[in-house]
Amino acid sequence: MADFTLVIGNKNYSSWSLRGWLMARIAGIEFEELVIPLDLPETQPEIRKHSPSGRLPVLLHRGLAVWESLAIGEYLNDLKPEAGLWPAATAARAHARSISCEILAGFAELRSNMPMNIRASYPGRGLTSAVRADIERITGLWRDCRKRFAGAAPKDDGFLFGSICAADAMYAPVVTRLRTYGVTVDSDTDAYCKAILAHPPMKEWIDAAKNEPWLIQAYEFQ
Numbered sequence: 001m002a003d004f005t006l007v008i009g010n011k012n013y014s015s016w017s018l019r020g021w022l023m024a025r026i027a028g029i030e031f032e033e034l035v036i037p038l039d040l041p042e043t044q045p046e047i048r049k050h051s052p053s054g055r056l057p058v059l060l061h062r063g064l065a066v067w068e069s070l071a072i073g074e075y076l077n078d079l080k081p082e083a084g085l086w087p088a089a090t091a092a093r094a095h096a097r098s099i100s101c102e103i104l105a106g107f108a109e110l111r112s113n114m115p116m117n118i119r120a121s122y123p124g125r126g127l128t129s130a131v132r133a134d135i136e137r138i139t140g141l142w143r144d145c146r147k148r149f150a151g152a153a154p155k156d157d158g159f160l161f162g163s164i165c166a167a168d169a170m171y172a173p174v175v176t177r178l179r180t181y182g183v184t185v186d187s188d189t190d191a192y193c194k195a196i197l198a199h200p201p202m203k204e205w206i207d208a209a210k211n212e213p214w215l216i217q218a219y220e221f222q
Contacts, residue, residue: 102141121180
């Protein structure tokens with residue numbers, strides 16, 4: 001039995017669960033996975049059994065509950081600093097944490113107008129001027145990270161800071177949104193998106209999302 005249990009929501013819809021799950025995979029821990037389907041009458045009581053905030057994801061480890069994706073990443077980094085959840089260089093690490101906090105608190109227009117729905121395809125939907133501004137800010141961050149930090153990293157696998165890290169996990173749901181809503185992006189952004197989508201744990205998550213039985217009608221547009 002694994003020491004860790006990660007409690008998550010539907011893989012098709014739960015962007016924050018994806019972030020925490022990817023961080024656990026980057027850390028290389030063995031964990032049991034508990035999926036609580038969202039938007040059902042029993043959802044909140046079930047989540048409350050595990051998460052003090054009533055939100056997902058939450059990582060359970062030896063009697064401790066760690067909730068919120070970024071906190072999960074920091075906890076796993078404390079336990080396994082050798083896993084590379086944050087870049088090794090001080091400046092890169094500070095920048096990675098800054099952009100991770102930015103998405104933790106921002107980009108509300110993108111979230112509300114383009115909810116995560118991995119198995120759907122809604123090209124052109126939700127692309128308001130405010131959403132476009134969010135996307136331009138995000139893709140600008142990506143290009144800047146790649147230009148300033150990826151080339152100086154010990155290994156460049158196409159991610160924001162060379163090797164995949166917590167910052168990539170924080171932005172992975174945006175990559176799925178760009179694909180779901182058919183957003184046209186520049187070549188550098190497209191290359192980064194392809195690197196995220198080709199990452200084996202990401203492919204595993206997407207495959208599982210496509211095979212889930214649950215539907216949340218609010219995110220299923222006609």
